Amino acid sequence: MRVLGIETSCDETGIALWDSEAGLLAHRLHSQTEIHATYGGVVPELASRDHIRRTIPLVERTLADAGLDLDAVDGVTATAGPGLLGALLVGLSAGKAIAFARELPFLGIHHLEAHLLAPALEERPPEFPFLALLVSGGHTLLAEVSGVGRYRLLGQSLDDAAGEAFDKTAKLLELGFPGGPAVARAAEGGDAAAFDLPRPMVDKPNLDFSFSGLKTAVLNAAKAAGDDPDPGFRTDLCASFQEAVVDVLWRKSARALEQAGLDRLVVAGGVGANAHLRTRFAAATEELGVGLHFPRPDFCTDNGAMVAHAGGLRLVAGERDGWDRTAVARWPL
Ligand code: KG4
Numbered sequence: 001m002r003v004l005g006i007e008t009s010c011d012e013t014g015i016a017l018w019d020s021e022a023g024l025l026a027h028r029l030h031s032q033t034e035i036h037a038t039y040g041g042v043v044p045e046l047a048s049r050d051h052i053r054r055t056i057p058l059v060e061r062t063l064a065d066a067g068l069d070l071d072a073v074d075g076v077t078a079t080a081g082p083g084l085l086g087a088l089l090v091g092l093s094a095g096k097a098i099a100f101a102r103e104l105p106f107l108g109i110h111h112l113e114a115h116l117l118a119p120a121l122e123e124r125p126p127e128f129p130f131l132a133l134l135v136s137g138g139h140t141l142l143a144e145v146s147g148v149g150r151y152r153l154l155g156q157s158l159d160d161a162a163g164e165a166f167d168k169t170a171k172l173l174e175l176g177f178p179g180g181p182a183v184a185r186a187a188e189g190g191d192a193a194a195f196d197l198p199r200p201m202v203d204k205p206n207l208d209f210s211f212s213g214l215k216t217a218v219l220n221a222a223k224a225a226g227d228d229p230d231p232g233f234r235t236d237l238c239a240s241f242q243e244a245v246v247d248v249l250w251r252k253s254a255r256a257l258e259q260a261g262l263d264r265l266v267v268a269g270g271v272g273a274n275a276h277l278r279t280r281f282a283a284a285t286e287e288l289g290v291g292l293h294f295p296r297p298d299f300c301t302d303n304g305a306m307v308a309h310a311g312g313l314r315l316v317a318g319e320r321d322g323w324d325r326t327a328v329a330r331w332p333l
């Protein structure tokens with residue numbers, strides 16, 4: 001089955017064509033970073049308008065990349081939530097319209113499910129069951145994944161998501177947008193032990209997270225440094241912040257692996273693209289004898305491939321949505 005996937009939940013238009021036999025055939029992404037950079041964050045209305053401009057041309061280009069046209073498509077899927085409602089509606093409506101016109105099955109897919117199944121697009125797909133650490137701009141959670149649609153939530157952030165902490169830290173230190181890659185760049189060569197930043201909730205036995213205190217600690221450190229800090233200050237603070245986030249994420253993941261008795265870990269979502277996180281997690285899992293799976297960095301952040309793939313798996317299994325399927329801003333996994 002060849003499935004066209006559409007992702008428009010936030011500020012990236014992602015389109016892909018996935019084949020249940022041959023795997024990923026083509027994928028394209030249009031990022032709106034430039035539009036939102038002026039505002040230091042995603043402006044929902046501008047996001048929706050740009051998705052309207054980009055979606056159909058990008059579908060055409062993706063099909064052309066694969067040397068195919070709509071006649072070759074057997075099913076359509078689009079992200080139905082969670083995300084920005086207006087942005088979601090663009091991709092979902094486009095997907096439903098294509099499916100309706102071509103008399104194809106349609107399915108709305110959960111954005112987080114698409115993220116956590118994304119490592120299966122790589123050469124060494126993880127076998128079920130595995131522990132998933134999902135770290136994006138809107139969510140930070142640990143879940144036991146025993147199959148497609150079989151998710152047990154083990155813990156989540158009680159306040160800011162890990163990506164949000166990166167974004168807010170970047171804003172505070174005036175590093176630019178999007179925040180995660182900006183902080184990672186600014187941290188290069190810094191001393192991660194220069195600032196003694198808190199590790200919120202690591203001493204609690206549960207698997208929940210909290211990142212808002214960490215953001216406050218960064219703010220306090222910045223204030224204490226005054227208006228004219230020495231040149232290495234920002235580099236060291238970013239390195240210390242990044243290390244604190246990664247340290248908390250790893251310690252909670254290790255605890256979850258042990259509590260759930262799992263020996264495979266999947267890290268997905270935008271923060272999973274962080275190079276320091278990838279290095280630290282690789283060393284720590286090797287020491288424990290735990291299998292580690294990431295999507296390639298481009299498939300950690302939002303993309304159409306993960307949507308075509310996750311929606312494709314469900315369409316192949318016979319699932320379909322009616323034409324009354326609508327987008328939802330909030331949708332628990
Ligand atoms: O998964 P994603 O693309 O969108 C959501 O579903 O939220 O995640 C975006 C988040 C943003 O907060 C962004 O700052 C963060 O992922 N991010 C990173 C990196 N690349 C993206 N955080 C740290 N290091 C990175 N290299």
Ligand code: ZN
Nearest residue numbers: 115136301302
């Ligand atoms: Zn995402």
